[in-house]
Amino acid sequence: MDTPLAGAFAVLPSYLGHHILLSAAALALGTALSLPLALAASHSARLRWPVLTFVSLIQTVPSLALMALFYPVLLAISAASRSLTGHSFSALGFLPSLIALTLYSMLPIIRNTVTAIVNLDSDMIEAARGVGMGPTQRLLRVELPLAAPVIMAGVRTAAVWTIGTATLSTPVGQTSLGNYIFAGLQTENWVWVLFGCITAAALALLVDQLLGLIEIGTARRSLWRVAAGMGILALGVAAAGAVIFNPAQKPAYVVGAKDFTEQYLLAGVIRQRLEAGGHATSLRGGLGSAVVFRALAQGDIDVYVDYSGTIWTNVMGRRDRLPREAMLREISDWLARERGVRMVGALGFENVYALAMKRERAQTLGVTSISDLAKQAAHLRIGGDYEFFARPEWASLRQEYGLQFQEQREFQSTFMYRAVANGDVDVISAFSSDGRIKGEDLLLLSDPKGAIPPYDAIVMVSAKRKTDKALLAALKPLIGAIPVTLMQKANYLVERPDAPMSVDVAAQWLDKQLPAPK
Amino acid sequence: MAIQDCGVEGGPPIISLKGLRHSFDNGNSFALKNVDLAIEPGAFVALVGGSGSGKTTLLKCINRLIDPLMGSVEIEGQSARDLPGRELRRKIGYAFQGVGLFPHMTVAENIGITPSLLGWSRPEIASRVEELLTLVELPPDYAGRSPDQLSGGQRQRVGVARALAARPHIMLMDEPFGALDPVTRDTLGVAYRQLHDQIGLTTVMVTHDILEAVLLADRIIVVHRGEVIADGAPNALLTTPQRNDVQALMDMPRRQAERVHDLLHGEPAGQG
Numbered sequence: 001m002d003t004p005l006a007g008a009f010a011v012l013p014s015y016l017g018h019h020i021l022l023s024a025a026a027l028a029l030g031t032a033l034s035l036p037l038a039l040a041a042s043h044s045a046r047l048r049w050p051v052l053t054f055v056s057l058i059q060t061v062p063s064l065a066l067m068a069l070f071y072p073v074l075l076a077i078s079a080a081s082r083s084l085t086g087h088s089f090s091a092l093g094f095l096p097s098l099i100a101l102t103l104y105s106m107l108p109i110i111r112n113t114v115t116a117i118v119n120l121d122s123d124m125i126e127a128a129r130g131v132g133m134g135p136t137q138r139l140l141r142v143e144l145p146l147a148a149p150v151i152m153a154g155v156r157t158a159a160v161w162t163i164g165t166a167t168l169s170t171p172v173g174q175t176s177l178g179n180y181i182f183a184g185l186q187t188e189n190w191v192w193v194l195f196g197c198i199t200a201a202a203l204a205l206l207v208d209q210l211l212g213l214i215e216i217g218t219a220r221r222s223l224w225r226v227a228a229g230m231g232i233l234a235l236g237v238a239a240a241g242a243v244i245f246n247p248a249q250k251p252a253y254v255v256g257a258k259d260f261t262e263q264y265l266l267a268g269v270i271r272q273r274l275e276a277g278g279h280a281t282s283l284r285g286g287l288g289s290a291v292v293f294r295a296l297a298q299g300d301i302d303v304y305v306d307y308s309g310t311i312w313t314n315v316m317g318r319r320d321r322l323p324r325e326a327m328l329r330e331i332s333d334w335l336a337r338e339r340g341v342r343m344v345g346a347l348g349f350e351n352v353y354a355l356a357m358k359r360e361r362a363q364t365l366g367v368t369s370i371s372d373l374a375k376q377a378a379h380l381r382i383g384g385d386y387e388f389f390a391r392p393e394w395a396s397l398r399q400e401y402g403l404q405f406q407e408q409r410e411f412q413s414t415f416m417y418r419a420v421a422n423g424d425v426d427v428i429s430a431f432s433s434d435g436r437i438k439g440e441d442l443l444l445l446s447d448p449k450g451a452i453p454p455y456d457a458i459v460m461v462s463a464k465r466k467t468d469k470a471l472l473a474a475l476k477p478l479i480g481a482i483p484v485t486l487m488q489k490a491n492y493l494v495e496r497p498d499a500p501m502s503v504d505v506a507a508q509w510l511d512k513q514l515p516a517p518k
Numbered sequence: 519m520a521i522q523d524c525g526v527e528g529g530p531p532i533i534s535l536k537g538l539r540h541s542f543d544n545g546n547s548f549a550l551k552n553v554d555l556a557i558e559p560g561a562f563v564a565l566v567g568g569s570g571s572g573k574t575t576l577l578k579c580i581n582r583l584i585d586p587l588m589g590s591v592e593i594e595g596q597s598a599r600d601l602p603g604r605e606l607r608r609k610i611g612y613a614f615q616g617v618g619l620f621p622h623m624t625v626a627e628n629i630g631i632t633p634s635l636l637g638w639s640r641p642e643i644a645s646r647v648e649e650l651l652t653l654v655e656l657p658p659d660y661a662g663r664s665p666d667q668l669s670g671g672q673r674q675r676v677g678v679a680r681a682l683a684a685r686p687h688i689m690l691m692d693e694p695f696g697a698l699d700p701v702t703r704d705t706l707g708v709a710y711r712q713l714h715d716q717i718g719l720t721t722v723m724v725t726h727d728i729l730e731a732v733l734l735a736d737r738i739i740v741v742h743r744g745e746v747i748a749d750g751a752p753n754a755l756l757t758t759p760q761r762n763d764v765q766a767l768m769d770m771p772r773r774q775a776e777r778v779h780d781l782l783h784g785e786p787a788g789q790g
Contacts, residue, residue: 127618129583131632131680132608141631145622221622 004191004502008180013243016199018175020240023163023207024233026098030105030162031155037106038113039139048114055107063104063165067172070096071291075298092291092300093284097169097176104165105158112154116147152215159211163204167196170286171259173295177203182286187261187494187503188414207233253471256292256304257285260413261494261503262351262433262487266305266457268507273474273517289387290314297339302465303475307351309455311335313392324454331458340463344472345479349433349487352455353393355382356430356442358420369446373427374401381407383416383425393452394429400451417495433457433484435492457482477515486513530595531556532688532720533580538589540575549575550586551744557722559687562714564731565724566767567741573724576741577690580722581610593688608632611681611719614692617673619665625651625676626661632684650679653713671702678710682717689714691723695730707734729771732756740764 041051058066074091081087089095120143128138144151167178180196183189210229217225253274257267264285271281284301293315295301311331312318322330332343355370367373373380382405388394389408397403405427411419417436420428430437432444432455459478465471490513493506501509538553549572557563565573578584579591582603591598598606619628629650630643638646651658654675665673674695681689694710695703711734714721725731731738732752740748740755748755748764756772759765 121618123614123616123618124620126583126614126616127620129604130581130607130612130614130618132604132606132635133631134602134604137604137635142620146620 004189005195007502007504008192008195011179012199015175015177015179016203017240017243019163019166019177019200019203020236021244022094022097022101022169022174022176023159023166023203024237024240026101026162026166027105027155027159029098029102030158031109033102034106034109035113035151038110039117041110042114042117043135048118051110052114055103055110058103059107063100064168064171066103067096067100067169068288068291070099071172071294074099075294078298090300091298092173092295093169094174096172097166097174101162101166101169105162108157108161109151109154112157113147113151116150117143120146149215149219152211152218156208156211156215159207160204163207164200167200171288172291173256173284173287173300175284179285182259183264183503185412185414186259186286187264188497188500189502252279253281253303253465254301255281255283256287256295256301257283258289258292258304258306259286260431261435261491262431263305264503265490265494265507265510266347268503269478269511269514270303270305270459270474272507272511273478274471277470277474277517279470296460296462297341299462299464301462302468303459303461303471305347305457305459307455308346308458309352309393309453311458312453319392321450321453324456327454328456328458335460340466342461342463342466344459344461344475347457347459347478347482348480349457349482349484350455351431351433351457351487353388353391353452354430354432354444354447355397355427356420356437356444357427358423359441359443361423361426362443362445367445368443369448370397370401370403370451371448373445374403377403377405379406380426381405381409381424382427382429383409383411383419384429385413385416386410388429396451400449414495433487433491435488435490435495438488439492439496457487474517477517481514486510529559531592532559532561532594533557533722534590534592535576535579536590536592538576538579538586538591540579540584540586540588545587548744550579553589553744553746555739555746555749557720559720560718562711562721562734562736563723564735564738565722565741566726566728566731566738568726571741572744573741574692575744577692577722577724580688581607581612581690583607583612608636608684609686609688611684611686611689612691613674613677613681613689613694615694615696617677619673619676619680621665623665624661625656625663625665625668628665628676629679629683631680636684646683647679650683653682654679655709670698671706674698674706678706678713682713687720689719689721691721693724693726696725696727703730710734728767729774732771740767 037051041048071091074095078089078091081089124142124146125138128142133141166176167181169176170178170182177196177200180192180199184192184196210233213225214229216222217229255267255270257263267283267285271283274281284295287295289310292301292304293306293311296304308328308331312327316331316334328346335341335343355373357367362368365376367376384394389410409419409425416428417440419425420442421440430442430444436442437444459475461468461471461475490506490510493501493509494503533555534557535553535555538550539548540550541548553576565576567573575584579586580593580598582591582598585603593606593610620631623631626644626647629647633643633646647661648658651660656672656675656679660668660672665676668676678694695706698706707730713719723735735752738748738750738752738755739746742763747761748759755764756768759768
């Protein structure tokens with residue numbers, strides 16, 4: 001049962017359940033907000049333009065960005081609420097996804113409702129007034145019933161959009177069918193990518209058909225159609241709720257992971273150790289690098305692995321350079337003091353941003369260090385992952401070495417390695433622990449000027465878990481136990497193109513190489 | 519020009535319009551220019567005139583589908599502004615060319631709409647619907663039909679039944695039979711005139727068809743550019759029109775009548 005497909009089916013109830021609940025909540029909220037707004041807009045020409053423009057404008061914001069934008073906003077509101085009332089809420093996962101999807105769902109509903117009511121036959125309005133209806137009676141007895149099929153068609157469009165877009169909620173920490181796609185993309189598990197696409201499409205299609213049944217039912221005034229459509233939809237949502245809110249499955253420990261293989265492997269090892277001790281866990285994978293630390297500080301996740309240089313520059317905002325050990329000590333003190341987060345320790349390897357080239361290409365050009373590279377950079381092309389060119393390391397590299405490339409391109413990391421292997425780019429921003437460095441026979445260029453700070457992998461736990469014995473007992477044996485060669489090997493098991501291993505199996509393999517828990 | 523009141527001796531008017539003015543463009547032009555009218559109970563009045571003459575605007579001022587800019591409207595001795603428009607309209611029957619039957623309601627629901635707005639009980643409404651179907655000569659099993667299963671004439675009958683449902687004293691009709699074929703149109707016109715007499719209604723009907731006005735109404739009011747230019751019994755307007763344009767208007771039915779008369783009495787063609 002170790003095939004990717006079996007693995008995909010094993011997590012289907014959870015992914016699908018979360019996906020259904022999120023989509024249903026967004027659609028219900030979107031409809032509830034859209035209808036009054038649309039009714040107001042259809043009766044007031046002055047309101048119509050701003051309302052329609054606003055919802056159209058939302059549609060132009062890329063959905064992923066919209067969800068990401070709500071995270072800092074919610075975080076600020078949550079912090080304000082904590083200081084005012086003592087209560088805070090999770091700014092990660094459900095809420096930002098819900099708000100973004102709700103806003104997305106509004107355009108088709110509002111547009112259809114306004115169109116339907118504004119274009120109602122003028123004889124209907126005259127007759128309604130003539131028989132003595134007031135504005136509210138006209139709305140309830142004539143306008144809404146006549147517009148209902150067109151409004152339902154709008155709800156139907158909104159439902160398909162919402163279900164499709166909900167797959168993009170994974171990076172803000174909301175479990176969804178998108179988890180298959182994001183995890184699959186990172187670990188080159190194409191079966192998972194396809195599985196995620198197919199299940200999301202199938203769900204959208206099914207819901208579309210059921211809403212279609214309700215739409216026909218309202219148009220033909222066929223009660224059984226409306227009842228059947230609504231009944232099946234309600235059953236689906238109830239089933240999803242039963243799976244997700246089953247108290248027996250409530251996870252005790254939430255393990256976070258960023259969106260690359262090594263993170264999934266380390267999260268896997270941590271979960272296996274906790275589960276071996278009889279504790280329930282859940283994974284929040286595919287988190288954006290900027291989101292994941294805030295999620296830990298906020299207590300949305302309990303534990304994850306990050307890298308000292310990332311915390312140093314991105315979180316602490318430091319630009320100075322300290323020796324490795326001193327830097328780790330300072331980070332540990334700062335985290336405990338400023339954020340209440342506990343750094344349990346360093347795992348023993350570094351995953352540093354490093355510039356890498358195909359070995360033979362480097363030899364042809366006579367390049368072994370970044371200083372050598374800088375002399376020829378003007379006619380070379382560089383590829384980076386989505387965040388590299390926006391990071392302080394890149395600024396620092398350019399400043400120290402005066403790097404100026406002919407062309408600069410951004411890739412999802414899997415495709416970045418493909419690009420350097422195929423010769424589409426000459427240099428990439430690799431990670432020193434990446435298995436593909438070995439696999440693609442890449443040469444890591446040395447950094448004689450020390451432009452890039454150390455990137456020791458460190459384990460951190462949230463404030464509320466900082467004295468949790470079970471968690472600390474599970475993590476302690478990992479400290480200092482993972483040399484870079486072991487991490488590279490584990491990463492390569494998953495990323496080798498010829499015979500990739502599933503993340504779960506590779507994590508089990510890695511777990512066996514490490515000291516057993518006491 | 520002087521207003522000829524036909525029913526002065528019949529007691530106070532049921533509809534009284536004084537100094538009515540209305541403009542659709544903030545006073546740049548007037549659709550109604552100072553109209554005074556008194557309509558006695560039981561009258562069958564035809565408002566005639568070309569398109570844009572203001573006859574429909576005048577009609578709609580009576581049930582406040584339009585609130586006139588200036589002037590007063592009194593219904594049964596009470597100012598129309600004393601009641602909210604929708605309550606006034608529940609007391610006045612209204613039928614128009616488009617009929618406007620609600621397609622999502624059955625014939626019975628359409629007919630019963632005003633009584634239901636007035637809070638009648640279900641059995642009351644049901645028996646009233648049955649009564650009205652008989653009155654407009656539709657089979658009782660039409661109650662459960664949907665409007666799109668009816669012919670144009672049947673739809674118009676349902677429209678009249680709906681207007682009559684709450685037992686109004688006044689019926690306002692705007693080209694009610696305008697969209698029907700001539701035979702149906704005549705049948706419905708005659709049938710409605712009988713209903714009018716039978717129930718004792720007061721009817722104000724807008725029409726651009728002068729022949730229809732002559733055949734159905736007791737009193738014809740000619741509206742031109744927002745003013746009443748003639749007002750009298752059909753007989754008076756046909757025989758002693760006071761203005762050239764009114765005479766021209768009345769010539770058409772008279773010519774038709776003379777021609778039919780000649781044909782009936784075997785006179786040769788070409789004399790009319």
